[in-house]
């Protein structure tokens with residue numbers, strides 16, 4: 397990418413008029429991904445650092461996180477919700493030098509299939525708020541299924557509804573080393589209404605599966621068809637077969653006949 401023009405918008409109004417003038421421009425948050433991008437069609441950058449989008453509002457019903465909040469800021473907040481899942485996930489989003497500048501919004505919008513935030517946000521039933529004239533709020537699930545509809549839009553905020561009863565979460569991230577990009581992520585959360593299972597890194601895109609109950613044949617009858625529908629991905633971190641084995645072991649990682657998810661569901 398050869399940058400010819402760099403703008404640092406002071407407010408949303410300025411951002412919108414810049415976007416209108418340069419529709420093909422690139423949004424820049426922490427820049428850890430943009431700096432490596434090879435798209436030669438983009439020569440205008442709009443920096444969003446001054447838009448005031450780095451905040452965390454930990455309310456009684458929701459957690460609201462501004463899109464330009466860095467992973468270090470999320471970790472420092474010590475969000476005591478849902479087994480500290482947001483802190484635990486943020487710890488994996490690169491080494492500390494990266495976490496100090498990389499933002500949650502940049503991670504979501506970069507959209508790697510292996511990204512650490514997406515499965516957690518799927519499981520947490522997070523909603524994304526986009527700026528613009530027709531302000532859009534969309535579930536994480538719908539966003540992943542229709543990512544193209546959101547290219548170029550400004551992600552403002554991530555909203556997490558606090559509907560999980562404490563202690564009903566299972567999170568397993570398999571990677572070759574602790575600091576490596578994940579090979580497979582498995583998260584399950586039991587809410588009052590359902591069990592939510594989110595999978596990432598092993599498949600072409602992260603996905604969510606909701607179910608009322610976990611039966612002993614759940615993996616083969618429900619989860620495997622969904623994994624096959626989305627499709628496993630071969631990469632340098634593992635073959636499709638290897639990833640499927642990891643997913644099976646993550647599902648059964650309590651080592652008993654009942655699965656971890658089943659155990660969670662009974663709590």
Ligand SMILES: Cc1cc2nc3c(=O)[nH]c(=O)nc-3n(C[C@H](O)[C@H](O)[C@H](O)COP(=O)(O)OP(=O)(O)OC[C@H]3O[C@@H](n4cnc5c(N)ncnc54)[C@H](O)[C@@H]3O)c2cc1C
Pocket residue numbers: 422423424425426427428429430431444463464488489490491494497498499500501502503504505506510511512513548549550551552575576577578
């Ligand atoms: C060494 C290293 C190791 C890493 N390891 C991991 C890991 O293990 N797991 C993991 O999940 N990630 C990992 N990452 C990725 C890192 O977390 C992402 O690069 C980062 O989250 C992107 O955030 P950013 O603020 O730098 O985004 P930027 O580089 O600024 O932007 C990324 C993309 O999102 C767009 N964008 C940014 N903000 C917005 C917004 N508010 N609205 C709309 N579009 C926006 C940009 O236009 C661009 O396309 C690693 C990165 C590095 C460099």
